[in-house]
Amino acid sequence: MALVRINKLTPMKRIIWNSFSLIAVALFIASCGKEKSAVTGWNYNDPKNGGFEVVPYDEQETGPGLVLIEGGTFTMGRTEQDITQDWNNIPRRVTVSSFYMDETEVANIHYLEYLYWISRVFAMDYPEVYKKALPDTLVWRDKLAYNEPFVELYLRHPAYQQYPVVGINWLQANDFCAWRTDRVNEQILIREGILRINPNQINEDNFNTEAYLAAQYEGLVKSDLMDLNPSSGANGSRKVRMEDGIFLPEYRLPTEAEWEYAALAQIGNTVYERVTDRRQYPWNGHIVRNKDEKYKGAMMANYKRGRGDNMGTAGFLNDNADIPAPVHSYWPNDYGLYNMAGNVNEWVKDVYRPLSPEDKADFNPYRGNVFETQQRDEEGQIVEKDTLGRIPQRAVTPEENVDRRNYTFSDNINFLDGDEEEIKYDFGASSLINDKARVYKGGSWKDRAYWLSPGTRRFTDENQSTNDLGFRCAMTRVGSPVGLGTKPKTKIR
Secondary structure, three states: OOOOOHHHOOHHHHHHHHHHHHHHHHHHHHHOOOOEOOOOOOEOOOHHHOOOOOOOOOOOOOOOOEEEEOOEEEEEOOOOOOOOOOOOOOOEEEEEOOEEEEOOOOEHHHHHHHHHHHHHHHOOOOHHHHHHHOOOHHHHOEOOEOOHHHHHHOOOOHHHOOOEOOOOOHHHHHHHHHHHHHHHHHHHHHHOOOEOOOOOOEOOEOOOHHHHHOOOOOOOEOOOEEOOOOOOOOOOEEOOOHHHOOOOOOEEOOOHHHHHHHHHOHHHHEEOOEEOOOOOOOOOOOOOEOOOHHHOOOEOOOOOOEOOEOOEEOOEEOOOOOOOOOOOOOOOOOOOOOOOOOOOEEEEEEEOOOOHHHHOOOEOOOOOOEOEEEOEOOOOOEOOOOOOOOOOEEEOOHHHHOOOOOOOOOEOOOOOOOOOOOOOOOEOOOEOOOOOEEEEEOOOOOOOHHHHOOOOOEEEEOOOOOOOEEOOOEEEOOOOOOOOOOOOOOOOO
């Protein structure tokens, strides 16, 4: 559009031009005014009418170490011959919501940071907390092998800083996820100028996201948020609330469906809605070697090629790793995730059942729900945090859920799996399966290629740990599954 030169307009046209300009300025000022409710017409964020706050929000921040996994539908289950004949991974189409997944397995350096924090905060008065978190380094021992150097060195020597942590049971992995949630959210409050760094946290006086939201943690306040509620009586300031969108959702273990979906990464071989090749591994093809000319013949993962062959022949090591390799080794899959096959097996969130593929829902399938709520006193107030600074939880009761249609009981692990018939799983007596049997997936440095297929599944007790079992964290994606402003994919990859 050509520029209008006002000084060359006639007086009448100049008056008309100025009128249009004033109207435009008025409309601009009006557009910059307070946002109004579409259902009541009252202003948002206006202390004159009560101060109901609506914060500007674009989309979820990506937490440290995470990669966005765009969700969708896929065929979960067996893509390889069932050589174990367990028939516990029957193919079934399901849908998984978008979520976040760690780019790599949790490494020794990450877990050592966790141990250091626990030692600094709890070790003096609650040494059992530190002891409970320690990995079992004795998992490296073998009655007929000399692995003693790994017992002493694998976790703590700087040469192994970037190697995946092992000797971690399922419960310890969950505790790490909870700790990571609090440290990330605390760092966000510091970054946003709400809290100051507090290096002297000890015992119950440590930042916990849930305790902060329940107004049971103060911290070193730098600048609280402005409170627009005229009747709050809080000197015009308030703590961060969930409605502010500042806190990230919790870090957690991925569900089995999420892990398998992320490992397959079918996003890399789809044209519009058509999957061109069903994958057997996290990469295309039916072999475990790289087919690109530049890397032709190189191993795609760290696994055991055959009996007594953990790494190949000197001078040409086939996967260049005798034990776990550094977490950024080999090639990432099409989501950008490393070692979703081989290196170490990985814990997932699910309780194991052979028939889970038949029983679980087809949207975000998962077995293991135990519904809980915060403990409250007779007046409905959240009870005081415990000696470790956490808000106590309790199981929901049938009396609380008498009018619900979606669930009644707290523990739903056995739902559709014998709960009505009172079938009980007794570990080691009549079955190896009980409510503490947890799924792990992915294959490891000591597994054959069969276990590298994401559809394979194994289980062990949640208290067990081994030298080939680690984990990575996940996080729920809130809001748009692909990000605001993202256009539909029309380009053929």
